[in-house]
Amino acid sequence: MTEVLSEQMGSGSHAGALLEVDNLHVEFRTRAGVAKAVNGVTYSVDAGETLAVLGESGSGKSVTAQTIMGILDMPPGKIAGGEIRFRGVDLLKLPEDQRRKIRGEGISMVFQDALSALNPVFPVGWQIAEMFRMHRGTSRGEAKKKAIELMDRVRIPAAKERVNDFPHQFSGGMRQRIMIAMAIALDPEILIADEPTTALDVTVQAQIMGLLAELQRDSNMGLILITHDLGVVADVADKIAVMYGGRIVENAPVYDLYKNPAHPYSKGLLESIPRVDHKGHELYAIKGLPPNLLEMPTGCAFHPRCPYRRDNCVTDAPPLYTISGTRGSACHYWREVIDDGEH
């Protein structure tokens, strides 16, 4: 029963998944030492599937995404091992000009802060049209028409009138829609959304998540949704990978994880969501601080903060135990965590 999940995880992922991250290691060389940002992350996404990658700042979720896109700053970043297979081909071994063609066409990305991620000196329509002009050689006029169509598709009101406006002339939600329009312009097979709603109002957050889900359904994209907000993912995701200290500590179909987490960290995250029926009680918070990437705790990285800690947690790093075909937990005592039941 407690086998180690060596390669793939999650439902519907076998040798042929569209995008597979396999035992990825990424380090940052800093003056203070080597920071191990990603330590053997393995996940996969198939067409039409949504994977939510959950974790706090510094858990390695964004670094993994940047490595997939090939936009990691190197140096100081360094890929220390692993593979990223897209349609079975290891991206990390591809020459730069071939990787470049996959960006935008095959795998695309939406960033957190659209105001700084869009170029301030070019009109938004121009920035969307650039995708067609540079990847497909479309003429300026034709590309602009397609940009307007895309702006319509992401429901920007009066797209035709606003196509020549600049990013700063839009509201936060509208700017994020433009980012999304740009990312889906060439019908990519995988869309990575790195905290797409973190900088937005709650009402706008829901709209943007709805838009992403709808676009994904329409074009059968694989969606990787990176977030630290459990509330955001519940409706949208098919499966969840929870990251801590550069590792995946739990992966599960979304319903299973919400109902019954199998890792103390996931459990802590769920319990720290404010709930109406707990009104008047103190809000739960995971004790302690995220691990220092320069000096990772021995054994399980979560042990200094873990209520289930035993002696062997300090010395033995837990492998990713298989709970069922589609679930895994990197906790020696996952049974106990599950048996504690619904939080």
Place this chain on the structure above:
Amino acid sequence: MGRYAIRRLLQLVPVVLGTTFIINYMVWQLPGDPFAGRCGQRPCPDAYVTAMREQFGLDQPLLVQYGNFLKNLVTGNLGVDFNSVSVASLLGDAWPITIRLALMAVIFEAVIGIGAGVLSGLKRGGFIDNVVTISTLFLLSLPIFVTGYLLQWLLGVQLGIITPTVTDEATVPELIVPALVLASLNMAFTARLTRTSIVENLRSDYVRTAVAKGLSNRRVVAIHLLRNSLIPVLTFLGTEVGSLMSGAIITEGIFNIHGIGGLLWRAILDQDYTVVVPVATLLVLVYLLANLLVDLLYGVLDPRIRYE
């Protein structure tokens, strides 16, 4: 934008009035009588001095003199100098030469300065970056007249590559070295400013987006990075056109160029204020218009700046 331009233009009026008044007032307040020493070894007869003072209106109160100056300026009548040569014709001879020199200097500043800055910014810590950092520091720490005399001596006198002084025609090839000298300080500063700006923007989110869009490296740098990085650089180049004009006085002196600088220099030595005042006024106008142009251009370069 149009309203803003007009408002800015109107703001220039009091500035022009103030500066020209100060110029007029100061030059006539300088010690020494400009006419007393114009008769060779002998002192000039009182009758001559009085007649000249009357001819150039120096016997009238300052405000009347200033009024006359303004009237002449508006009608375009710049009068004659103390030798009865038309000031307009003096300016007509000298002005094109200085414009040529200054334009060449601006081109050197922009092409060499921006080029060096981009190359060193893109490969921070590399060989080119070190060369640029050291050579710009060298240029920045040398006063312009040292650079000028040094190049004149080295290239003109020792190596004979150029003629040490420039002929009356002041052709473009002759002006290359003087223009480089004139440009040297601003060129070095432009290179440093460009480098800083490139390094800063290289880490920005929109450059990362451009890479994530799958654009070629060349397009990311030449379109997305450069366009943003050049905003402060072009502003600097524009505002420094005025300082080029005053730098031209020194450079033109070193290389014996008969431009505005040379004209102004000789006129000051001769205390020929009928020349000093219009030339200084012209320099003020160039400086003000260059600044206005930069302010307007800034709104075009950076759409986040909105006038109204």
